[in-house]
Amino acid sequence: PVQVTKICCIGAGYVGGPTCAVIALKCPHIQVTIVDLSQPRIDAWNSEDFELPIYEPGLVDVVKGCRGRNLFFSTDVDKGIKEADLIFVSVNTPTKKSGVGAGYAADLNYVELATRQIASVAESSKIVVEKSTVPCRTAESMRTILEANSKPGCRFDILSNPEFLAEGTAISDLFTPDRVLIGSLQTQEGKDACQSLAEVYSNWVPRERILTVGLWSSELSKLAANAMLAQRISSVNALSAICEATGANIDEVAGAVGFDSRVGPKFLKASVGFGGSCFQKDILNLVYLSESLHLPEVAAYWRQVVDLNEYQKRRFGKRIVDTMFNTITGKRIAVLGFAFKADTGDTRESAAITLIRDFLSERARINVYDPKVPESQIWLDLEEARPDIKLDAIQKQVSICQSAMEACADAEAIVIATEWKEFKEIDWEAVYANMKKPAFVFDGRLLLDAAALTKIGFKVTTIGRPSHIV
Ligand code: NAD
Numbered sequence: 519p520v521q522v523t524k525i526c527c528i529g530a531g532y533v534g535g536p537t538c539a540v541i542a543l544k545c546p547h548i549q550v551t552i553v554d555l556s557q558p559r560i561d562a563w564n565s566e567d568f569e570l571p572i573y574e575p576g577l578v579d580v581v582k583g584c585r586g587r588n589l590f591f592s593t594d595v596d597k598g599i600k601e602a603d604l605i606f607v608s609v610n611t612p613t614k615k616s617g618v619g620a621g622y623a624a625d626l627n628y629v630e631l632a633t634r635q636i637a638s639v640a641e642s643s644k645i646v647v648e649k650s651t652v653p654c655r656t657a658e659s660m661r662t663i664l665e666a667n668s669k670p671g672c673r674f675d676i677l678s679n680p681e682f683l684a685e686g687t688a689i690s691d692l693f694t695p696d697r698v699l700i701g702s703l704q705t706q707e708g709k710d711a712c713q714s715l716a717e718v719y720s721n722w723v724p725r726e727r728i729l730t731v732g733l734w735s736s737e738l739s740k741l742a743a744n745a746m747l748a749q750r751i752s753s754v755n756a757l758s759a760i761c762e763a764t765g766a767n768i769d770e771v772a773g774a775v776g777f778d779s780r781v782g783p784k785f786l787k788a789s790v791g792f793g794g795s796c797f798q799k800d801i802l803n804l805v806y807l808s809e810s811l812h813l814p815e816v817a818a819y820w821r822q823v824v825d826l827n828e829y830q831k832r833r834f835g836k837r838i839v840d841t842m843f844n845t846i847t848g849k850r851i852a853v854l855g856f857a858f859k860a861d862t863g864d865t866r867e868s869a870a871i872t873l874i875r876d877f878l879s880e881r882a883r884i885n886v887y888d889p890k891v892p893e894s895q896i897w898l899d900l901e902e903a904r905p906d907i908k909l910d911a912i913q914k915q916v917s918i919c920q921s922a923m924e925a926c927a928d929a930e931a932i933v934i935a936t937e938w939k940e941f942k943e944i945d946w947e948a949v950y951a952n953m954k955k956p957a958f959v960f961d962g963r964l965l966l967d968a969a970a971l972t973k974i975g976f977k978v979t980t981i982g983r984p985s986h987i988v
């Protein structure tokens with residue numbers, strides 16, 4: 519097996535950046551260069567005051583620990599490719615917006631462009647690693663492209679090494695992963711390449727946590743893992759609707775179920791719906807794959823996980839309107855949290871966007887506050903959610919606030935959309951004093967102490983519990 523000394527990562531996003539920064543930190547003997555087409559993104563990674571392009575707890579310390587030593591960020595993609603003996607392809611693979619499979623299939627254009635660039639630029643043999651989440655058998659297309667376009671004497675070994683980090687906990691997930699999965703062809707060359715990459719990870723990951731499997735299993739495992747995680751949330755959210763109608767409490771139900779060691783306690787938190795760049799995209803991709811394989815029942819099974827999630831978001835929005843005497847027209851609603859989960863500034867598929875879109879239709883006035891999402895991102899997301907109205911019309915209805923306190927002032931209702939810890943620590947007595955009465959709180963994250971808030975005077979509605987009963 520080749521001893522890896524130089525790594526290039528194509529794509530300096532939420533995955534490429536943290537993943538390869540951690541490799542650089544843990545492997546001081548390996549030179550790691552992360553490249554991207556986006557100059558502003560690379561400039562931010564290189565910024566002197568460490569204003570990195572993504573917010574992730576602990577990331578700044580990792581970058582401080584090795585940037586300029588053996589970690590480099592650059593827009594010179596060709597140079598990065600030429601120098602490396604191992605290349606991670608970590609570009610985005612969003613859901614296709616048009617053409618065949620629109621709304622379901624993964625858009626593999628970025629993967630293909632990166633692969634073609636590797637083929638045309640490489641002057642020596644490389645190990646090419648799929649880090650992006652891709653449909654099963656993408657490695658085969660990559661190999662065909664590489665072999666058809668390579669220079670004489672260059673060979674390419676392709677590995678699949680999907681990433682399992684979750685945003686908000688990326689650094690600890692990377693420091694102590696549950697597992698590292700590497701898929702390769704079961705040929706001698708494939709196994710050797712797999713060994714080379716396993717050596718890199720074994721600098722800090724125990725050997726027994728590095729799983730080596732076939733290429734197609736590895737690709738499918740990533741889609742399967744996300745589908746099964748999301749399915750747990752949709753299951754618990756489906757039960758939350760039954761709880762609201764019967765008087766059961768979803769936290770108690772999930773706790774009781776999760777105590778069974780076969781189920782386990784994690785990832786059973788009912789919510790306003792899952793968001794993030796992965797779950798919906800990867801499940802739809804799995805649905806598309808199932809349909810292409812003529813497995814309509816399998817496709818329908820997984821599609822229901824996404825359908826239920828859409829239902830959960832709609833249901834929560836409707837419950838808010840119903841509770842506020844069937845109208846929120848002209849009423850001021852404070853939406854606390856805009857990110858898709860706490861500890862990230864990422865807003866992709868955030869439930870807050872769907873909620874605010876619907877509040878806009880109801881002609882409510884909305885105050886938004888999120889501790890990490892930049893104001894410009896909120897406007898971009900709302901503009902995209904409501905292509906039918908102009909941004910200045912949206913801005914007449916929506917204000918972005920600098921604190922939770924400011925957002926709640928004079929509001930008639932508060933909606934918790936993201937489970938930021940700081941929302942637990944708000945001075946709720948002071949908030950109550952500044953609100954119109956009755957003062958409503960809608961907790962979409964099971965974050966707040968409903969009994970304490972009710973004592974103050976709030977009318978509290980929580981996901982997975984009947985209205986106004988604590
Ligand atoms: P991202 O959009 O944050 O980053 C992708 C980057 O790739 C962008 O900066 C883009 O400019 C760059 N890029 C695209 N084409 C390029 C090219 N040809 N050359 C150079 N740079 C190019 O995306 P992400 O969230 O990092 O996701 C990347 C992949 O990892 C996706 O397939 C995703 O499904 C997967 N993934 C994401 C997560 C997550 O939590 N975000 C977790 C696991 C897996």
Ligand code: UDX
Pocket residue numbers: 681682683684685686744747751784785786787788789790791792793794795796797858859860
């Ligand atoms: C997910 C997977 O967890 C990770 O392994 C994969 O690599 C990428 O996709 P991510 O989307 O970053 O990670 O965050 P995750 O913690 O999984 O949360 C996804 C969404 O589900 C969030 O909106 C979160 O709030 C929600 N969620 C999570 C719940 O509603 N309830 C839960 O119990 C857990």
